[in-house]
Amino acid sequence: MKTDILVTLLSWEDRYILGLEKNIQEYKPSKVLLFWYNTKSTFEWKKENFKKTRELLADILIEIEIDGTKPYENWFSFKDIFTKYCLNKNILVDITTMTREAIWLSLYNCKINFCRTSYIYYKPGLYSDDWISRDPDKPRLLYKMSGIAKLGAPTLLLVTAGYDPQRLDSLIYKFEPKHTMLFFHDGTDPRNRKNLTECEGLFKTKYNIESVFEYHAYDVDASYNLITEKLRLMESESKLPYLDCCNIILNSLGAKTSAITLFKIWLKYPQVALSYIPSKEYNRDYSSGIGQAYSDEITF
Helix, strand or coil: CCCCEEEEECCCCHHHHHHHHHHHHHHCCCEEEEEEECCHHHHHHHHHHHHHHHHHHHHHEEEEEECCCCHHHHHHHHHHHHHHHCCCCEEEEECCCCCHHHHHHHHHHHHHCCCEEEEEEECCCEECCCCCEEEECCCEECCCCCCCCCCCCCEEEEEECCCCHHHHHHHHHHHCCCEEEEEEECCCCHHHHHHHHHHHHHHHHHHCCCEEEEECCCCHHHHHHHHHHHHHHHHHHHCCCHHHHCEEEEEECCCCHHHHHHHHHHHHCCCCEEEECCEEEECCCCEECCCCEEEEEECC
8 A cells, every 4th residue: 555644653662763764665655753752761762763763754754742641632732733644645553662542543543534544563573571661650541532431330341461460450450340351462482371371360369350361462353353252252141231231441551463453343332442551661671673564454
């Protein structure tokens, strides 16, 4: 698909700048919308990639500053810039280093601006065995994607989990759901197996969660089918129509591609809510290099 606009988010990671170079060479966009968070704790880490970005893109670069502590203002920043540049255009959203907030705001604005939209995600060349993020903030619901609240109804929390048990723990604690469904990335990778075993034991003990599943985080269609199938199966077994009588909250903590999966579920069932829980601290060295790319179109 011809690309008019590339949408990306500034990061200190290798795969941000390496992926940007690949995208420019292969897709040749006429404009690049670069969103960047003005977070003081990480801005120094981003300076080198910011400089390289400006040198690489020159006059096709449009920079948009956003503030992670001001979701209301961010909503209008995305809305205004997409309205100005993206109406009826072919858009490529590079979700590699995006926050879930940025991913979902980008896709939502692609939808309302009638964009022909694709996403691309680059895995790191190598993950660190150390922590990725910690010190979780309060969970938030997305503007215009927060579902239809049913007063007094129980909450069902559905999470694609990652490598940060503290953030997952905080999410469950803050929402106090009656039902919780956890999906962990499958595969034979030792880190995935260890993470699944530890989290399964922790959350079954602490919150009595029994609905723990494995899914392929990088296969969006298979993930979508599996998650909706498990939800329908729970409905059948409990004879409880969750979509009609529960407040369903979706949250992505796993690979960024799982945010695409949950967005597709929201597209089909807009009565559910998309939520995210920011972290206050990140490990600068948790990834290095650039690995396999995953991309596809999104039909709204």
